Amino acid sequence: MCDAAEKDLYVVLGASPSDSIQQLRHRYQQLALQYHPDRLQCECSPEAESGIKKFLEADAAWKILGDQKTRRQYDLQRRAQELKQDWPVDCTIILGDMTWDQDEHVYTYCCRCGGGFAVSEEDTQIRQRDDKVEETEEGRHRGLVVCCDTCSLSVYVICSLDRKT
Known part of the structure; x- marks a missing residue:
């Protein structure tokens, strides 16, 4: 879950900040169906571990972006971080x-x-x-x-x- 916090949550879901809550839910559901641990055949394979990691990242992203209040808070933090980034310097x-x-x-x-x-x-x-x-x-x-x-x-x-x- 720490990895998901460091990544752009919209990128984790394959979405954009302008997407509606329904679009975000749809992206999350697609990822959950694809990477849910119950759907993975081999428990010990590197592919299964990677799939579980992707599922956990998508789940963490959805928990934040799926709620109006936490999404607004995340968007404000994301914007503040963008403003702190280096500018192109002449x-x-x-x-x-x-x-x-x-x-x-x-x-x-x-x-x-x-x-x-x-x-x-x-x-x-x-x-x-x-x-x-x-x-x-x-x-x-x-x-x-x-x-x-x-x-x-x-x-x-x-x-x-x-x-x-």
Whole structure:
């Protein structure tokens, strides 16, 4: 059941998030008929073990997606995870290479579209507490992805932990 929690439950059922509850039930029933342990002939074969594993994954997925409340909760967690994933990054820049705006208390960097990237001093401090530390030849640092305020480009901003920027 732990494996099913790590996998996309919709993929386990061969469905999509836009499918209705009836469509999900139909997919689950098909998988249950195909992989249910009572339907498998050999109990000791690798095929039977694989089938049982698939049945257990489908059953765990159905238990979550078959209930409106738990499905909504799963969809929210899934969406949050998607938002945490890495963005396509145009380039990597060092926080020290950004321009410090004393009035706004923000680091800025110009985008090639004419827009700009902005990182507040607060963001760098919060990120330094929350993110994983990366060790490189240049020293220890943490980074964050910042999106342009005009276009869809993003940059990876490196915040050094070894020296104050």
